[in-house]
Amino acid sequence: MARTLQHFHKLHVTETKSSLRFVSALAILSLLVAFAPAQEPALPTLEVAIAKQPRLRYKGQREVEVMVNGKLVKLVEYVSRDRDHSRITYPADSPRKGFIIVEDARDRWEFNPERNEVRKMPRRRGGTIMMLRGVEHSVREGRMSAYLGTPDTVAGRKCASVKVVDKRGNMLQRLCIDEPSGLVLRAESFGPESRKLASYAFQKIDLTPTFSATEFEPPRPPGAKIVDRPPDFGVNWKIKGPGWLPSNFKEVGRGFRRLENRPVVMLHFSDGSKNFSIFQGRGPRPPKFGEENRPGYKTASRLFDGLWFIGLGRVEQSTLERVLNSIK
Amino acid sequence: MMKEWIDKLANEEALSQAEQSQLNAALASQDESGLPSMVGALPRYDAPQGVAEGFENSLRRRGVLRVASGFGAFAAASLAMFFVLNVQESPAPVVEELSADSLFDWHQEAVATSVLPGDGANLAAFSQVARDGDKK
Numbered sequence: 001m002a003r004t005l006q007h008f009h010k011l012h013v014t015e016t017k018s019s020l021r022f023v024s025a026l027a028i029l030s031l032l033v034a035f036a037p038a039q040e041p042a043l044p045t046l047e048v049a050i051a052k053q054p055r056l057r058y059k060g061q062r063e064v065e066v067m068v069n070g071k072l073v074k075l076v077e078y079v080s081r082d083r084d085h086s087r088i089t090y091p092a093d094s095p096r097k098g099f100i101i102v103e104d105a106r107d108r109w110e111f112n113p114e115r116n117e118v119r120k121m122p123r124r125r126g127g128t129i130m131m132l133r134g135v136e137h138s139v140r141e142g143r144m145s146a147y148l149g150t151p152d153t154v155a156g157r158k159c160a161s162v163k164v165v166d167k168r169g170n171m172l173q174r175l176c177i178d179e180p181s182g183l184v185l186r187a188e189s190f191g192p193e194s195r196k197l198a199s200y201a202f203q204k205i206d207l208t209p210t211f212s213a214t215e216f217e218p219p220r221p222p223g224a225k226i227v228d229r230p231p232d233f234g235v236n237w238k239i240k241g242p243g244w245l246p247s248n249f250k251e252v253g254r255g256f257r258r259l260e261n262r263p264v265v266m267l268h269f270s271d272g273s274k275n276f277s278i279f280q281g282r283g284p285r286p287p288k289f290g291e292e293n294r295p296g297y298k299t300a301s302r303l304f305d306g307l308w309f310i311g312l313g314r315v316e317q318s319t320l321e322r323v324l325n326s327i328k
Numbered sequence: 329m330m331k332e333w334i335d336k337l338a339n340e341e342a343l344s345q346a347e348q349s350q351l352n353a354a355l356a357s358q359d360e361s362g363l364p365s366m367v368g369a370l371p372r373y374d375a376p377q378g379v380a381e382g383f384e385n386s387l388r389r390r391g392v393l394r395v396a397s398g399f400g401a402f403a404a405a406s407l408a409m410f411f412v413l414n415v416q417e418s419p420a421p422v423v424e425e426l427s428a429d430s431l432f433d434w435h436q437e438a439v440a441t442s443v444l445p446g447d448g449a450n451l452a453a454f455s456q457v458a459r460d461g462d463k464k
Contacts, residue, residue, distance in 0.1 A: 015428075064444060066438045077448045086447040103447045173443055189440035197440030200448075252446070253438055260426055268438040275442065277435040287426035294432060301376050310428060312435050 042146040042162040045177060046136050052182025053129040057082050059209035064200040065248050069257065071194075080209065085216040101218040111219035118219055119227045128184050130252075134272030135164055135173065143273070144172060154185035155202040170194070181207050209323070230254055235263045237307060239283060244326035245269060246319055259287060269313075269323075276313025276320060278327075283308050300324050330354050 064075045074312040076094060080087045088101040098113035103123050105300035110119045122276035149161035157306035166172055171194055176186040186201040232239050233256035241251065253268035264281040281287075286301040300311040309327060311320035333343055335350045343351065358364065 013447060014430075015443060062445070064448060066441055066444060070433065079445070079448065081447070087447045101448065106449075128445055130446065134442065144343065148390075175443075187443040189443040191436050197437055198443055222358060255434070255438065257430070257434055259430055260430075264431075266431075266434055266438065268441075270434075270442060272438075273441075275435075275439045277431070277438055279434075283426070287428035287431070289428045292429065299433070304382050311430055325361055 033273065039147040042148045042160075042164075043139055045148065045160050045162060045179065046132055046139070046146060048179065049177050049182040049184065050129060050136060053132070055083060056181065056183055056210060058181070058183060058204040058205055058207050059211075060202045062202045065196070066198045069193075073116070074202075080211060080215055081213055082209075082216065086238065087157045087216055102216060102218050104216065107218075109218040112159075112220075113220060115225075116221065116223060117225040117227050118221070119229075119231065120218075120229050128187075130270070132184070132274045134274075135175075137273040139164075141273075143167070149174075152186075154178075155205040157205065159183060159185050175274050176201075178205075178207075183207070233263070233265060235265060239265050239267075240280060240305075240307065240309075240327050241267060242278065242323045242326045243328055244322060246271070246315070246323075248272070265279070274313070274315055276311060276315050276323070278323065279310045279312070280307050282306060286310050302327070 003016045011278040018117055033318050048090060061079045061080075062077050064077055067073075075096060078089045078091070082100060083101075086103045087099075088099075090096040090099055098111075099109040100109075102109045106123055108121045108123045110121070111117075112119065135144065135146060139146045144164055145163055146164045149163050152159055152161045154176045156176050159178050160312055161173040162177060163171060164172075164173040164175070170192075171190050171261070173190070174186075174188045175184055177183070178185050183205070184200075185205065186199070188199040189197050189319040191197040230239075231254060235256070248271040249269045250271070251267055252270045253266075255266045255268070257264045257266060259281065262281055262283070264279055267275055267280075284303075286303070287310065296314050297312065298315060298317045298320055300317065304310045304327060309324050310322050313320065330351065333347055336343055336347075
Protein backbone atom coordinates (compact mmCIF):
# COMPACT_ATOMS: atom_id res chain seq x y z
CA MET A 1 0.00 0.00 0.00
CA ALA A 2 2.77 2.37 1.02
CA ARG A 3 4.62 1.50 -2.18
CA THR A 4 1.60 2.31 -4.33
CA LEU A 5 1.17 5.69 -2.61
CA GLN A 6 4.83 6.48 -3.16
CA HIS A 7 4.47 5.64 -6.85
CA PHE A 8 1.48 7.97 -7.25
CA HIS A 9 3.34 10.75 -5.44
CA LYS A 10 6.25 10.41 -7.88
CA LEU A 11 3.89 10.58 -10.82
CA HIS A 12 2.23 13.72 -9.49
CA VAL A 13 5.59 15.46 -8.96
CA THR A 14 6.74 14.59 -12.52
CA GLU A 15 3.51 15.90 -14.06
CA THR A 16 3.72 19.16 -12.10
CA LYS A 17 7.33 19.70 -13.27
CA SER A 18 6.33 19.16 -16.94
CA SER A 19 3.42 21.59 -16.67
CA LEU A 20 5.65 24.20 -15.08
CA ARG A 21 8.19 23.86 -17.88
CA PHE A 22 5.47 24.25 -20.53
CA VAL A 23 3.96 27.32 -18.86
CA SER A 24 7.35 29.04 -18.46
CA ALA A 25 8.23 28.38 -22.11
CA LEU A 26 4.92 29.92 -23.14
CA ALA A 27 5.57 32.96 -20.94
CA ILE A 28 9.07 33.50 -22.39
CA LEU A 29 7.70 33.22 -25.94
CA SER A 30 4.96 35.77 -25.19
CA LEU A 31 7.52 38.16 -23.72
CA LEU A 32 9.74 37.77 -26.79
CA VAL A 33 6.84 38.51 -29.12
CA ALA A 34 5.69 41.46 -27.01
CA PHE A 35 9.12 43.09 -26.85
CA ALA A 36 10.38 42.14 -30.32
CA PRO A 37 11.16 45.25 -32.42
CA ALA A 38 8.26 45.67 -34.84
CA GLN A 39 9.16 46.06 -38.52
CA GLU A 40 9.01 49.79 -38.87
CA PRO A 41 7.31 50.90 -42.08
CA ALA A 42 9.62 52.79 -44.41
CA LEU A 43 6.96 54.72 -46.27
CA PRO A 44 7.61 58.04 -44.42
CA THR A 45 11.36 57.75 -45.21
CA LEU A 46 10.57 57.11 -48.87
CA GLU A 47 8.17 60.05 -49.03
CA VAL A 48 10.72 62.45 -47.53
CA ALA A 49 13.38 61.23 -49.98
CA ILE A 50 10.99 61.69 -52.93
CA ALA A 51 10.22 65.23 -51.82
CA LYS A 52 13.94 66.09 -51.65
CA GLN A 53 14.98 64.62 -55.01
CA PRO A 54 14.36 67.72 -57.19
CA ARG A 55 16.67 69.85 -55.02
CA LEU A 56 19.62 67.47 -54.88
CA ARG A 57 23.09 68.95 -55.47
CA TYR A 58 26.21 66.82 -55.23
CA LYS A 59 29.44 65.62 -56.76
CA GLY A 60 30.47 62.06 -56.26
CA GLN A 61 31.86 58.80 -57.47
CA ARG A 62 29.64 55.76 -57.68
CA GLU A 63 30.05 52.16 -58.75
CA VAL A 64 27.28 50.76 -60.91
CA GLU A 65 26.71 47.04 -61.33
CA VAL A 66 24.27 45.51 -63.76
CA MET A 67 23.62 42.03 -65.08
CA VAL A 68 23.96 41.81 -68.87
CA ASN A 69 23.45 38.40 -70.48
CA GLY A 70 23.93 36.77 -67.09
CA LYS A 71 27.21 38.58 -66.37
CA LEU A 72 27.59 41.30 -63.79
CA VAL A 73 29.11 44.36 -65.48
CA LYS A 74 30.71 46.99 -63.24
CA LEU A 75 31.32 50.63 -64.08
CA VAL A 76 32.64 53.51 -62.03
CA GLU A 77 31.00 56.85 -62.79
CA TYR A 78 31.94 60.38 -61.77
CA VAL A 79 28.72 62.27 -61.35
CA SER A 80 27.84 65.92 -60.86
CA ARG A 81 24.27 66.92 -60.21
CA ASP A 82 22.66 70.30 -59.74
CA ARG A 83 18.91 69.77 -59.40
CA ASP A 84 17.72 68.57 -62.84
CA HIS A 85 21.13 68.91 -64.53
CA SER A 86 23.66 66.12 -64.41
CA ARG A 87 26.99 65.22 -65.96
CA ILE A 88 28.62 61.78 -65.97
CA THR A 89 32.20 60.96 -66.93
CA TYR A 90 34.31 57.85 -66.51
CA PRO A 91 37.79 56.99 -65.20
CA ALA A 92 40.71 56.45 -67.56
CA ASP A 93 40.69 52.66 -67.03
CA SER A 94 36.96 52.31 -67.72
CA PRO A 95 35.52 50.64 -70.85
CA ARG A 96 33.57 53.91 -71.13
CA LYS A 97 36.66 56.08 -70.96
CA GLY A 98 36.04 59.41 -72.68
CA PHE A 99 32.25 59.04 -72.75
CA ILE A 100 30.33 62.05 -71.45
CA ILE A 101 26.64 62.04 -70.58
CA VAL A 102 24.87 65.31 -69.89
CA GLU A 103 21.20 65.62 -69.03
CA ASP A 104 19.00 68.59 -68.40
CA ALA A 105 15.28 68.81 -67.72
CA ARG A 106 14.48 67.84 -71.32
CA ASP A 107 17.37 66.29 -73.21
CA ARG A 108 20.20 63.85 -72.87
CA TRP A 109 23.48 64.05 -74.81
CA GLU A 110 25.85 61.11 -74.98
CA PHE A 111 29.31 61.70 -76.42
CA ASN A 112 30.87 58.51 -77.76
CA PRO A 113 34.59 59.15 -78.41
CA GLU A 114 35.01 55.89 -80.33
CA ARG A 115 32.59 57.13 -82.99
CA ASN A 116 33.24 60.79 -82.34
CA GLU A 117 29.52 61.43 -82.21
CA VAL A 118 27.13 63.11 -79.82
CA ARG A 119 23.79 61.36 -79.66
CA LYS A 120 20.92 63.58 -78.60
CA MET A 121 17.94 61.82 -77.04
CA PRO A 122 15.00 62.67 -74.84
CA ARG A 123 15.91 62.55 -71.16
CA ARG A 124 15.52 58.94 -70.05
CA ARG A 125 13.67 59.31 -66.83
CA GLY A 126 13.63 61.06 -63.55
CA GLY A 127 15.94 58.28 -62.40
CA THR A 128 15.87 57.83 -58.70
CA ILE A 129 12.68 59.81 -58.25
CA MET A 130 10.85 57.46 -60.63
CA MET A 131 12.20 54.39 -58.86
CA LEU A 132 11.26 55.74 -55.42
CA ARG A 133 7.78 56.71 -56.60
CA GLY A 134 7.35 53.22 -58.08
CA VAL A 135 8.24 51.62 -54.75
CA GLU A 136 5.94 54.03 -52.90
CA HIS A 137 3.00 53.25 -55.24
CA SER A 138 3.56 49.51 -54.97
CA VAL A 139 3.66 49.70 -51.17
CA ARG A 140 0.49 51.80 -51.12
CA GLU A 141 -1.24 49.33 -53.46
CA GLY A 142 -0.18 46.45 -51.23
CA ARG A 143 1.90 44.75 -53.90
CA MET A 144 5.10 45.26 -51.91
CA SER A 145 6.13 46.08 -48.34
CA ALA A 146 8.89 48.44 -47.30
CA TYR A 147 10.35 48.52 -43.82
CA LEU A 148 13.40 49.99 -42.15
CA GLY A 149 16.37 47.78 -41.42
CA THR A 150 19.50 48.40 -39.38
CA PRO A 151 21.05 51.78 -40.30
CA ASP A 152 24.15 51.50 -42.48
CA THR A 153 27.09 53.65 -43.58
CA VAL A 154 27.82 54.37 -47.25
CA ALA A 155 30.54 56.73 -48.54
CA GLY A 156 31.17 57.74 -44.96
CA ARG A 157 27.59 58.84 -44.32
CA LYS A 158 25.09 57.15 -42.06
CA CYS A 159 21.96 56.17 -43.94
CA ALA A 160 18.54 54.67 -43.36
CA SER A 161 18.27 51.15 -44.70
CA VAL A 162 15.01 50.41 -46.51
CA LYS A 163 14.11 46.85 -47.46
CA VAL A 164 11.47 46.29 -50.11
CA VAL A 165 9.92 42.82 -50.18
CA ASP A 166 7.14 41.21 -52.21
CA LYS A 167 4.07 39.47 -50.77
CA ARG A 168 5.97 36.22 -50.34
CA GLY A 169 8.70 37.98 -48.39
CA ASN A 170 11.29 37.88 -51.20
CA MET A 171 13.72 40.78 -51.09
CA LEU A 172 13.26 42.95 -54.19
CA GLN A 173 15.26 46.06 -53.38
CA ARG A 174 17.49 47.35 -50.62
CA LEU A 175 18.10 51.09 -50.40
CA CYS A 176 20.36 53.21 -48.23
CA ILE A 177 18.98 56.73 -48.01
CA ASP A 178 20.86 59.74 -46.67
CA GLU A 179 17.97 61.26 -44.75
CA PRO A 180 19.20 64.89 -44.49
CA SER A 181 19.64 65.20 -48.29
CA GLY A 182 17.28 62.49 -49.56
CA LEU A 183 20.08 61.06 -51.72
CA VAL A 184 19.95 57.30 -52.27
CA LEU A 185 23.56 56.43 -51.54
CA ARG A 186 23.16 52.77 -52.38
CA ALA A 187 20.46 50.83 -54.22
CA GLU A 188 20.37 47.12 -54.94
CA SER A 189 17.88 45.09 -56.94
CA PHE A 190 17.43 41.35 -56.45
CA GLY A 191 16.05 38.63 -58.69
CA PRO A 192 14.90 35.09 -57.97
CA GLU A 193 16.79 33.32 -55.16
CA SER A 194 18.00 36.71 -53.89
CA ARG A 195 20.46 37.03 -56.76
CA LYS A 196 21.72 40.60 -57.11
CA LEU A 197 20.84 41.84 -60.60
CA ALA A 198 21.76 45.50 -60.42
CA SER A 199 23.10 47.99 -57.95
CA TYR A 200 24.89 51.24 -57.47
CA ALA A 201 26.71 52.60 -54.49
CA PHE A 202 28.43 55.91 -53.92
CA GLN A 203 32.04 55.57 -52.92
CA LYS A 204 32.65 59.30 -52.44
CA ILE A 205 30.11 62.07 -52.05
CA ASP A 206 30.24 65.85 -51.65
CA LEU A 207 26.86 67.36 -50.83
CA THR A 208 28.10 70.97 -50.92
CA PRO A 209 29.79 71.07 -54.31
CA THR A 210 30.88 73.92 -56.53
CA PHE A 211 30.36 73.60 -60.26
CA SER A 212 32.19 75.22 -63.16
CA ALA A 213 30.23 77.52 -65.45
CA THR A 214 30.30 74.94 -68.26
CA GLU A 215 29.77 71.87 -66.08
CA PHE A 216 26.39 71.03 -67.58
CA GLU A 217 26.95 72.25 -71.14
CA PRO A 218 26.13 69.60 -73.75
CA PRO A 219 29.38 68.01 -74.98
CA ARG A 220 30.57 69.56 -78.26
CA PRO A 221 33.97 68.00 -79.03
CA PRO A 222 35.49 69.41 -82.25
CA GLY A 223 34.44 67.48 -85.35
CA ALA A 224 31.95 65.33 -83.48
CA LYS A 225 28.84 64.37 -85.44
CA ILE A 226 25.49 65.19 -83.82
CA VAL A 227 22.98 62.33 -84.11
CA ASP A 228 19.48 63.33 -83.13
CA ARG A 229 17.86 59.92 -82.67
CA PRO A 230 17.96 56.99 -80.25
CA PRO A 231 20.60 54.29 -80.80
CA ASP A 232 19.77 51.71 -83.49
CA PHE A 233 22.65 49.32 -82.63
CA GLY A 234 23.49 48.94 -86.31
CA VAL A 235 20.72 46.40 -86.95
CA ASN A 236 19.55 45.97 -90.52
CA TRP A 237 16.00 47.14 -89.92
CA LYS A 238 14.40 50.31 -88.66
CA ILE A 239 13.68 49.87 -84.97
CA LYS A 240 9.96 50.22 -84.38
CA GLY A 241 8.34 51.50 -81.21
CA PRO A 242 4.73 51.49 -80.08
CA GLY A 243 2.41 54.34 -80.96
CA TRP A 244 0.44 53.80 -77.78
CA LEU A 245 1.55 53.27 -74.18
CA PRO A 246 -0.49 52.86 -71.00
CA SER A 247 -0.81 55.99 -68.90
CA ASN A 248 2.41 57.12 -67.12
CA PHE A 249 4.55 54.54 -68.98
CA LYS A 250 7.76 55.71 -70.67
CA GLU A 251 10.58 54.06 -72.53
CA VAL A 252 13.25 53.78 -69.85
CA GLY A 253 15.83 51.65 -71.62
CA ARG A 254 16.83 50.29 -74.97
CA GLY A 255 19.22 47.42 -75.44
CA PHE A 256 20.76 45.06 -77.93
CA ARG A 257 21.04 41.33 -77.38
CA ARG A 258 21.81 38.21 -79.42
CA LEU A 259 19.35 35.33 -79.43
CA GLU A 260 21.17 32.28 -80.79
CA ASN A 261 23.44 34.71 -82.59
CA ARG A 262 20.60 36.68 -84.18
CA PRO A 263 20.21 40.35 -83.30
CA VAL A 264 17.35 41.26 -81.01
CA VAL A 265 16.47 44.77 -79.86
CA MET A 266 14.79 45.24 -76.51
CA LEU A 267 12.77 48.30 -75.57
CA HIS A 268 11.92 48.55 -71.89
CA PHE A 269 8.99 50.53 -70.52
CA SER A 270 8.02 51.44 -66.99
CA ASP A 271 5.72 53.65 -64.98
CA GLY A 272 7.99 53.30 -61.98
CA SER A 273 6.19 50.37 -60.44
CA LYS A 274 5.21 48.15 -63.39
CA ASN A 275 7.41 47.16 -66.31
CA PHE A 276 7.20 45.47 -69.65
CA SER A 277 9.61 44.88 -72.51
CA ILE A 278 9.14 44.70 -76.24
CA PHE A 279 11.58 42.54 -78.16
CA GLN A 280 11.94 42.66 -81.94
CA GLY A 281 13.97 40.82 -84.52
CA ARG A 282 13.96 39.68 -88.12
CA GLY A 283 12.25 36.41 -88.92
CA PRO A 284 9.12 34.70 -90.17
CA ARG A 285 7.94 33.72 -86.70
CA PRO A 286 8.54 34.86 -83.14
CA PRO A 287 10.75 32.78 -80.84
CA LYS A 288 8.82 30.14 -78.93
CA PHE A 289 8.45 30.06 -75.18
CA GLY A 290 9.22 26.82 -73.34
CA GLU A 291 7.03 25.00 -70.87
CA GLU A 292 8.43 26.72 -67.80
CA ASN A 293 5.71 28.30 -65.70
CA ARG A 294 6.28 32.03 -65.03
CA PRO A 295 3.52 33.08 -62.66
CA GLY A 296 2.24 36.59 -63.16
CA TYR A 297 3.95 37.13 -66.52
CA LYS A 298 1.97 37.82 -69.65
CA THR A 299 3.26 37.57 -73.20
CA ALA A 300 1.95 38.63 -76.59
CA SER A 301 3.43 38.43 -80.06
CA ARG A 302 2.92 39.96 -83.47
CA LEU A 303 4.40 39.63 -86.96
CA PHE A 304 4.67 42.83 -88.92
CA ASP A 305 6.76 44.04 -91.83
CA GLY A 306 9.08 41.02 -91.81
CA LEU A 307 9.76 41.42 -88.10
CA TRP A 308 8.53 39.58 -85.05
CA PHE A 309 7.60 41.41 -81.87
CA ILE A 310 7.15 39.96 -78.40
CA GLY A 311 5.70 41.87 -75.48
CA LEU A 312 6.53 40.52 -72.05
CA GLY A 313 5.85 41.75 -68.53
CA ARG A 314 3.67 41.74 -65.45
CA VAL A 315 0.90 43.79 -67.03
CA GLU A 316 -2.50 42.90 -68.44
CA GLN A 317 -2.57 40.71 -71.55
CA SER A 318 -4.85 43.21 -73.29
CA THR A 319 -2.34 45.99 -72.51
CA LEU A 320 0.51 44.08 -74.16
CA GLU A 321 -1.65 43.30 -77.19
CA ARG A 322 -2.70 46.91 -77.57
CA VAL A 323 0.91 48.09 -77.30
CA LEU A 324 2.04 45.60 -79.96
CA ASN A 325 -0.84 46.45 -82.28
CA SER A 326 0.08 50.13 -82.08
CA ILE A 327 3.47 49.45 -83.70
CA LYS A 328 3.49 50.93 -87.19
CA MET B 329 18.88 -60.23 -140.23
CA MET B 330 21.88 -57.90 -139.96
CA LYS B 331 19.98 -55.84 -137.37
CA GLU B 332 19.59 -58.92 -135.14
CA TRP B 333 23.35 -59.58 -135.27
CA ILE B 334 24.14 -55.96 -134.44
CA ASP B 335 21.69 -56.01 -131.50
CA LYS B 336 23.35 -59.19 -130.22
CA LEU B 337 26.78 -57.60 -130.46
CA ALA B 338 25.51 -54.49 -128.69
CA ASN B 339 24.18 -56.66 -125.88
CA GLU B 340 27.59 -58.38 -125.81
CA GLU B 341 26.06 -61.63 -126.84
CA ALA B 342 28.28 -63.93 -128.77
CA LEU B 343 27.36 -64.68 -132.37
CA SER B 344 27.37 -68.20 -133.51
CA GLN B 345 29.99 -69.21 -135.99
CA ALA B 346 27.44 -69.17 -138.78
CA GLU B 347 26.07 -65.83 -137.81
CA GLN B 348 29.58 -64.33 -137.56
CA SER B 349 30.41 -65.66 -141.09
CA GLN B 350 27.16 -64.32 -142.53
CA LEU B 351 27.81 -60.92 -140.90
CA ASN B 352 31.32 -60.74 -142.26
CA ALA B 353 30.03 -61.59 -145.70
CA ALA B 354 27.31 -58.96 -145.53
CA LEU B 355 29.78 -56.26 -144.42
CA ALA B 356 32.15 -57.22 -147.22
CA SER B 357 29.38 -56.98 -149.82
CA GLN B 358 28.37 -53.59 -148.35
CA ASP B 359 31.91 -52.34 -148.79
CA GLU B 360 31.97 -53.63 -152.26
CA SER B 361 28.76 -51.79 -153.13
CA GLY B 362 30.58 -48.45 -152.35
CA LEU B 363 27.58 -47.17 -150.32
CA PRO B 364 29.54 -46.10 -147.18
CA SER B 365 31.94 -43.91 -149.10
CA MET B 366 29.01 -42.43 -151.02
CA VAL B 367 27.20 -41.57 -147.74
CA GLY B 368 30.41 -40.13 -146.21
CA ALA B 369 30.84 -37.84 -149.24
CA LEU B 370 27.31 -36.41 -148.91
CA PRO B 371 27.24 -32.77 -147.56
CA ARG B 372 26.13 -32.48 -143.94
CA TYR B 373 22.68 -30.95 -143.18
CA ASP B 374 22.68 -27.14 -142.80
CA ALA B 375 19.93 -24.54 -142.57
CA PRO B 376 19.14 -22.88 -145.86
CA GLN B 377 21.18 -19.75 -146.52
CA GLY B 378 18.10 -17.42 -146.55
CA VAL B 379 16.82 -18.76 -143.25
CA ALA B 380 20.26 -18.34 -141.60
CA GLU B 381 20.64 -14.79 -142.90
CA GLY B 382 17.13 -13.90 -141.71
CA PHE B 383 17.98 -15.29 -138.31
CA GLU B 384 21.23 -13.27 -138.14
CA ASN B 385 19.41 -10.10 -139.20
CA SER B 386 16.74 -10.68 -136.60
CA LEU B 387 19.42 -11.05 -133.90
CA ARG B 388 21.10 -7.84 -135.06
CA ARG B 389 17.77 -5.97 -135.04
CA ARG B 390 16.97 -7.21 -131.53
CA GLY B 391 20.38 -6.01 -130.28
CA VAL B 392 19.80 -2.55 -131.67
CA LEU B 393 16.30 -2.57 -130.17
CA ARG B 394 17.64 -3.57 -126.77
CA VAL B 395 20.26 -0.79 -126.77
CA ALA B 396 17.65 1.73 -127.95
CA SER B 397 15.13 0.70 -125.29
CA GLY B 398 17.89 0.89 -122.63
CA PHE B 399 18.67 4.44 -123.69
CA GLY B 400 14.93 5.23 -123.73
CA ALA B 401 14.43 3.84 -120.22
CA PHE B 402 17.43 5.82 -118.93
CA ALA B 403 16.12 9.02 -120.54
CA ALA B 404 12.64 8.44 -119.09
CA ALA B 405 14.06 7.80 -115.62
CA SER B 406 16.22 10.93 -115.85
CA LEU B 407 13.24 12.98 -116.94
CA ALA B 408 11.17 11.61 -114.08
CA MET B 409 13.96 12.43 -111.61
CA PHE B 410 14.23 15.93 -113.06
CA PHE B 411 10.50 16.46 -112.49
CA VAL B 412 10.64 14.99 -109.00
CA LEU B 413 13.52 17.18 -107.98
CA ASN B 414 12.70 20.40 -109.79
CA VAL B 415 9.11 20.66 -110.78
CA GLN B 416 7.42 19.55 -107.56
CA GLU B 417 6.60 22.29 -105.00
CA SER B 418 9.76 23.49 -103.30
CA PRO B 419 9.86 22.52 -99.63
CA ALA B 420 9.54 25.42 -97.17
CA PRO B 421 12.96 26.62 -96.06
CA VAL B 422 13.91 25.12 -92.71
CA VAL B 423 13.62 27.88 -90.14
CA GLU B 424 15.36 27.29 -86.89
CA GLU B 425 12.92 27.60 -84.00
CA LEU B 426 14.35 30.17 -81.61
CA SER B 427 13.75 29.75 -77.91
CA ALA B 428 12.26 32.80 -76.26
CA ASP B 429 13.23 31.82 -72.72
CA SER B 430 16.22 34.18 -72.67
CA LEU B 431 13.77 37.05 -73.15
CA PHE B 432 12.49 36.48 -69.60
CA ASP B 433 16.02 36.80 -68.21
CA TRP B 434 16.67 39.96 -70.23
CA HIS B 435 13.38 41.43 -69.10
CA GLN B 436 14.26 40.70 -65.47
CA GLU B 437 17.67 42.30 -65.96
CA ALA B 438 15.97 45.33 -67.45
CA VAL B 439 13.49 45.50 -64.57
CA ALA B 440 16.40 45.33 -62.14
CA THR B 441 17.99 48.37 -63.77
CA SER B 442 15.09 50.45 -62.44
CA VAL B 443 17.22 50.99 -59.32
CA LEU B 444 20.04 52.44 -61.40
CA PRO B 445 20.38 56.18 -61.70
CA GLY B 446 18.79 57.16 -64.97
CA ASP B 447 21.31 59.90 -65.66
CA GLY B 448 24.19 57.45 -65.93
CA ALA B 449 25.03 54.25 -67.74
CA ASN B 450 21.61 52.95 -68.56
CA LEU B 451 20.45 49.85 -70.36
CA ALA B 452 21.46 51.16 -73.78
CA ALA B 453 24.90 52.14 -72.58
CA PHE B 454 25.55 48.74 -71.07
CA SER B 455 24.29 46.85 -74.05
CA GLN B 456 26.54 48.92 -76.26
CA VAL B 457 29.49 47.76 -74.15
CA ALA B 458 28.29 44.15 -74.47
CA ARG B 459 27.79 44.56 -78.21
CA ASP B 460 31.32 45.83 -78.72
CA GLY B 461 32.48 42.83 -76.74
CA ASP B 462 30.52 40.54 -79.07
CA LYS B 463 32.34 41.96 -82.07
CA LYS B 464 35.69 41.11 -80.57
